[in-house]
Amino acid sequence: MNKLNFLSPDKNNLYAYLYSGISLLSLSILIVFLNSFFSLDLTSFLPGTISYFLPLIIGFIGLHLIRIEYSGIKFLDIINKNINTNNFNALLSLLIIFAVIKSLPPLLSWFIIDANFAGDSKDACSGSGACWAYIKTWFNRFMYGMYPNAEQWRINLSFIALAFLGGVGFFATEKFKKYLTLYYVVVYPVIAFLFIFFFISGGPIFFDFSYGIIAAVISIVIGFFIPSKFKMYYFLIIPITIYILLKYVFFYEELIELGKIQAFEWVETGAWGGLSLTFIVSFFCLIFCFPVGLFLSLGRRSDLPIIKYISIGFIEFWRGVPLITVLFMSSVMFPMFLPEDMFIDKLVRVIIAISLFEAAYVAEVIRGGLQALPRGQYDAAKSLGMGYWKMHIFVILPQALKLVIPGIANTFLALVKDTPLIFVVGLLEIVGMLNLAKTNPEWLGFAMEGYVFASIVFFIICYAMSKYSYNLEQKYKTER
Amino acid sequence: MNFKKILPQLLTLVVVIIVFGFFSYNAQVNMENRGITFGYGFLTQESSFDVQFSLIEYDGSHSYFRAYLVGLLNTILVSVIGIIFATIIGVIVGIARLSSNYLIERTAAIYVEFFRNIPLLLQIFFWYFAALRALPLPEKAEPMFGVFFLTIKGFFVPAFVWNNLDIFIYSVIAAIVAIVFVRLYAKKKQENQGIQTPVLLISIGLLIILPLLSFLLGGVDASIQIPVIEQLSKTSFTYKGGLKLPPELISLALALSLYTATFIAECVRAGVQGVSKGQKEAAASIGLTPNQVLKLVVMPQALRIIIPPTTNQYLNLTKNSSLAAAIAYPDLVLVFAGTALMQTGRAIEIVSITMLTYLTLSITISIFMNWYNKKIAIKEK
Numbered sequence: 001m002n003k004l005n006f007l008s009p010d011k012n013n014l015y016a017y018l019y020s021g022i023s024l025l026s027l028s029i030l031i032v033f034l035n036s037f038f039s040l041d042l043t044s045f046l047p048g049t050i051s052y053f054l055p056l057i058i059g060f061i062g063l064h065l066i067r068i069e070y071s072g073i074k075f076l077d078i079i080n081k082n083i084n085t086n087n088f089n090a091l092l093s094l095l096i097i098f099a100v101i102k103s104l105p106p107l108l109s110w111f112i113i114d115a116n117f118a119g120d121s122k123d124a125c126s127g128s129g130a131c132w133a134y135i136k137t138w139f140n141r142f143m144y145g146m147y148p149n150a151e152q153w154r155i156n157l158s159f160i161a162l163a164f165l166g167g168v169g170f171f172a173t174e175k176f177k178k179y180l181t182l183y184y185v186v187v188y189p190v191i192a193f194l195f196i197f198f199f200i201s202g203g204p205i206f207f208d209f210s211y212g213i214i215a216a217v218i219s220i221v222i223g224f225f226i227p228s229k230f231k232m233y234y235f236l237i238i239p240i241t242i243y244i245l246l247k248y249v250f251f252y253e254e255l256i257e258l259g260k261i262q263a264f265e266w267v268e269t270g271a272w273g274g275l276s277l278t279f280i281v282s283f284f285c286l287i288f289c290f291p292v293g294l295f296l297s298l299g300r301r302s303d304l305p306i307i308k309y310i311s312i313g314f315i316e317f318w319r320g321v322p323l324i325t326v327l328f329m330s331s332v333m334f335p336m337f338l339p340e341d342m343f344i345d346k347l348v349r350v351i352i353a354i355s356l357f358e359a360a361y362v363a364e365v366i367r368g369g370l371q372a373l374p375r376g377q378y379d380a381a382k383s384l385g386m387g388y389w390k391m392h393i394f395v396i397l398p399q400a401l402k403l404v405i406p407g408i409a410n411t412f413l414a415l416v417k418d419t420p421l422i423f424v425v426g427l428l429e430i431v432g433m434l435n436l437a438k439t440n441p442e443w444l445g446f447a448m449e450g451y452v453f454a455s456i457v458f459f460i461i462c463y464a465m466s467k468y469s470y471n472l473e474q475k476y477k478t479e480r
Numbered sequence: 481m482n483f484k485k486i487l488p489q490l491l492t493l494v495v496v497i498i499v500f501g502f503f504s505y506n507a508q509v510n511m512e513n514r515g516i517t518f519g520y521g522f523l524t525q526e527s528s529f530d531v532q533f534s535l536i537e538y539d540g541s542h543s544y545f546r547a548y549l550v551g552l553l554n555t556i557l558v559s560v561i562g563i564i565f566a567t568i569i570g571v572i573v574g575i576a577r578l579s580s581n582y583l584i585e586r587t588a589a590i591y592v593e594f595f596r597n598i599p600l601l602l603q604i605f606f607w608y609f610a611a612l613r614a615l616p617l618p619e620k621a622e623p624m625f626g627v628f629f630l631t632i633k634g635f636f637v638p639a640f641v642w643n644n645l646d647i648f649i650y651s652v653i654a655a656i657v658a659i660v661f662v663r664l665y666a667k668k669k670q671e672n673q674g675i676q677t678p679v680l681l682i683s684i685g686l687l688i689i690l691p692l693l694s695f696l697l698g699g700v701d702a703s704i705q706i707p708v709i710e711q712l713s714k715t716s717f718t719y720k721g722g723l724k725l726p727p728e729l730i731s732l733a734l735a736l737s738l739y740t741a742t743f744i745a746e747c748v749r750a751g752v753q754g755v756s757k758g759q760k761e762a763a764a765s766i767g768l769t770p771n772q773v774l775k776l777v778v779m780p781q782a783l784r785i786i787i788p789p790t791t792n793q794y795l796n797l798t799k800n801s802s803l804a805a806a807i808a809y810p811d812l813v814l815v816f817a818g819t820a821l822m823q824t825g826r827a828i829e830i831v832s833i834t835m836l837t838y839l840t841l842s843i844t845i846s847i848f849m850n851w852y853n854k855k856i857a858i859k860e861k
Contacts, residue, residue: 082582089581096583306489310496320839322799325831328817332827336510337503417599423806431602438609448610455598455606462597 009068018076021065028059029097036102056094063090122443134446135453138437142430142453145273151202151265155276158199162192162283189287196280200272202264215243269347270426275457277429281351282416288355289415290408293362298392300363301370311363318360323418326353331425350422358415365407369400402476409469413462430454507828520833522824523548529819531810533726544820551815552837558732558811559798565737566797567790570744577749588745596742601803603739607731608807618709618717627706629719635730636707639723643701651694658690659683728809732801740797744790751786752778784856791849795842802838812837 009017032055034040043051063084071077083093114129117136125131135142144152165188169180190213197203219239226234272280299311318326330353331346338344373396381391401408420431428436434450437443511518523545530540534550535557576588595603613632616622621631629636642648659682666677694700707722755778763777764770804811805818817834821827 082580085580089579089584093581093583096587304485304489307492310492316843317839320842321835322802322813322838324802324805324813325817325835325838328813329831329835332821333831336507336827339506340510340513413597417597420599420601421803431599431605435605435609447605447613451602451606451610454602458599458602459594459597463593466597 009065011068011071014068014071014073017065017068018071018073021062024058024062024065026062028055028062028094029101031055031058032098032101036105055098056091059094059098060087060090063094125446130449130452131446132449134437134443134449138433138443138450141274141437142433143274144276145428145433146271147267147273147276148265148271151267154199154202154264158195159276159279162195165191185291189284192283192287199264200267200280201269202266211243211247215239215246218242269345272347273428274433275430277422277427278416278419281347281354281419281422281427281429282412284351285354285358285415286412288351289358289362289411292355292359294366294397296359296363297366297370300367315360315363318357319364323354323357323421324424326357327421327424329353346425347427350425350427354415354418354422358411358418361411361414362408365404365411366400368407369402369404370396372403373400405473405476406469409465409472413465413469416462416465417458430457511828516826518828520829522826522829527820527823529823531815532808533729533810544824547820548812548816548833551810551812554809554815555798555801555804555811555813558729558736558801558804558809561729561733562736562740562797562801563794565733566740566744566793569737569741570790571748573741574745574748574752577745578752592742592745595738600735600739600800601806603735604732604803604807607734608727612727612731618719629707631719632727633718633724634727635725636719637723637725638707639705639721641703641705644699647698648691648694648700648702651690651698651700652687655686655690658686662686726809728804728807731807732804732809736797736800740793740800743793743796747786747789747793750789751782751784754785755781780856787856788849788853791845795845798841799838 009021031042034042041051043054045051046054064087066076067080067084067090068076069080071080084090110129112129114127115132116125116127116129117132118124119133120137122131122134124133140149140152144155147155169184172180216239219234219242222238223234296311296315299307300315302308302311327350330349334344334349334353377395377399378391381395386395419429422429423432423435431454434447434454438447438450524543526541527544527547528540529547531538531547531550533554535553536546536550538546538550573588573591576584577592579585579588615630615632618629618631618633621629623629627638662677662682663679666679669675669677695702705721707719707724709717710720711717759777759781760773763773768776801811802813805814808814812834817830821830824830
């Protein structure tokens with residue numbers, strides 16, 4: 001038996017060190033545990049300061065004793081390698097372990113043990129914990145804002161339908177895969193708009209844009225039968241002709257009459273709110289900002305000076321100002337720029353403002369991807385006789401966009417996190433509704449519960465988005 | 481120049497001109513109808529509103545331009561505080577993310593994931609309406625170290641009372657200028673003769689000695705004023721003397737720095753990870769000490785990666801400080817684009833000035849950053 005040297009533990013007396021070290025460590029954790037969970041102070045017989053630091057000192061000695069390199073015990077080696085490499089690390093590890101043990105009981109009691117779950121008035125919440133009854137009572141408002149209760153199925157239906165239509169891409173067979181981009185960039189936004197307009201807003205069956213939509217559908221259907229040689233001229237001329245014919249010749253009077261019929265009760269956008277509004281705003285901004293940003297990034301890298309400098313000016317302007325001033329502009333300054341009889345809905349103005357704002361960021365992200373591509377890709381595409389658009393659509397953009405998936409995902413995340421700012425123009429999504437509920441005289445004093453609830457909701461949404469983008473990034477990662 | 485190149489440019493130009501023309505025509509008509517004339521003359525008029533918290537002397541009898549300055553200074557104040565704390569927290573967390581200690585690495589990762597995935601506005605509201613409201617009333621506040629009082633009405637800290645403050649400031653400026661010269665001289669000496677000068681020691685010495693001289697010779701005098709509790713009425717208390725940091729400022733600075741720190745932490749991590757292992761090994765193999773490796777090889781390369789995205793985060797923080805309007809911290813947006821706009825009704829002028837201010841701020845910083853980037857970029861042959 002070798003002599004025990006407690007200052008430098010070694011392998012010779014492995015078990016002597018191990019047992020003494022582990023017992024000291026467990027003792028220190030036990031002291032903190034009992035202290036925080038059962039308010040038992042085992043060390044009260046010692047003077048104040050020493051009693052306070054005792055667990056730390058004991059634990060530190062314990063960790064020092066079990067720090068034996070290549071002990072041959074797998075578990076011990078893992079612990080030593082990960083949390084116990086040297087004195088400093090041991091101290092930090094202990095501090096973190098103690099902090100977790102210390103903070104668990106108050107958190108648990110606030111969230112669950114002392115919290116009130118049942119009840120529908122303030123009186124039900126008497127405990128010192130959270131008042132989840134508050135969230136339960138206001139849940140409907142946090143989700144749908146001031147939208148009439150009886151009509152909320154319309155929002156649910158629209159969201160379910162849109163989620164289903166959006167998920168179509170996952171089930172598309174190889175044959176239809178090539179149309180997916182077209183579907184997501186053109187068809188899906190139009191469908192989404194119609195859903196929002198007819199169902200959630202309760203708009204009339206016929207409205208101004210309908211002429212355009214009908215004209216576009218008719219001309220696309222006919223377009224399938226036109227030889228590709230004439231297609232370009234066809235799509236330049238025919239849709240406009242059909243539009244004019246529809247609007248001023250064929251159905252003029254009849255459609256105006258149709259425009260007065262509403263299928264559902266009209267709910268003005270001021271009454272929309274809650275989490276559903278967060279979804280609507282971020283969804284549309286996301287759809288619009290991407291193509292705008294794409295064109296801006298192409299414009300910024302263009303050889304044509306006027307287009308280039310207009311793009312640069314546009315991008316730098318939006319990137320230089322805070323979103324809140326942009327929203328101020330859309331609410332107080334923009335109406336001054338319109339003819340007096342022209343009125344654009346608040347929600348639409350906000351969506352346009354946020355889309356343009358985020359488009360500038362998307363443009364910069366995409367530009368990074370375009371710059372990262374080697375020149376050879378451009379030269380190769382040109383040498384095959386491709387023009388500007390063909391080169392970009394088939395060669396450059398597929399590669400560049402793949403490179404910038406994380407950046408675009410970050411921009412979209414920022415967009416979702418920016419939506420609460422629309423309170424500036426008086427639209428109340430979930431955070432705005434919280435602030436409204438907080439000032440309700442019957443429910444004063446529950447700010448904490450509300451913000452914790454909203455934080456959890458946003459955390460789940462944003463965390464899921466960032467994890468999904470990480471998966472996409474891994475999936476499309478190609479060796480270069 | 482051929483037709484194919486000119487046509488799209490011409491079309492874009494025409495569209496832009498038409499849009500701008502349409503807007504400005506409408507604006508003219510609208511303003512005529514409302515009887516407003518466009519102009520910035522209102523800036524010199526008396527503002528007749530009060531601001532709760534301002535760095536310069538201000539009340540209702542001052543002009544709108546001074547109100548603008550008050551807002552701008554408050555924005556700069558909260559941005560500077562936020563930038564300092566965000567950098568400190570961000571660097572610590574970023575290094576913690578690289579730690580070999582599993583617990584530390586996880587804690588830092590949880591912090592980053594948690595704070596970056598919650599909207600900043602929500603965090604500001606949380607600190608302001610939920611967390612800081614739980615603080616004690618002034619009369620029940622426990623003093624920290626006997627001189628700081630953290631209460632629901634704000635954070636009361638001791639203030640310095642200065643005599644001849646300007647001489648002190650000049651001495652600090654002189655010290656900074658001297659340090660710049662010493663650094664330049666040291667660099668030249670290093671390049672020409674290979675002799676290293678202890679720049680850091682000299683700098684610290686200069687920073688201490690010159691202000692000290694101003695105390696001894698320049699007649700500068702400072703005393704510390706500790707806040708003392710004072711009764712306003714039967715139930716209302718406050719602290720007199722000392723400096724008051726309003727709760728709006730605290731919650732805004734707290735939220736901004738905790739939020740931005742997560743992004744800075746990621747920049748720092750990426751930067752240090754971006755320096756290849758071979759560089760460290762090569763530096764060690766030519767006999768540099770670990771300290772020298774860090775100072776002369778790793779840090780210059782890591783900084784090259786860290787600085788550009790970090791400046792971007794500083795810019796974001798400055799722009800995000802405009803969220804102050806949500807909790808009534810009197811920053812540029814609240815004072816100028818809020819109160820002043822309500823009073824004068826001059827939407828176009830005021831919103832354009834506000835936007836231009838932010839635009840100037842960010843363009844100045846990005847021009848400076850581009851210059852700095854070019855300076856530190858690797859000069860390839």
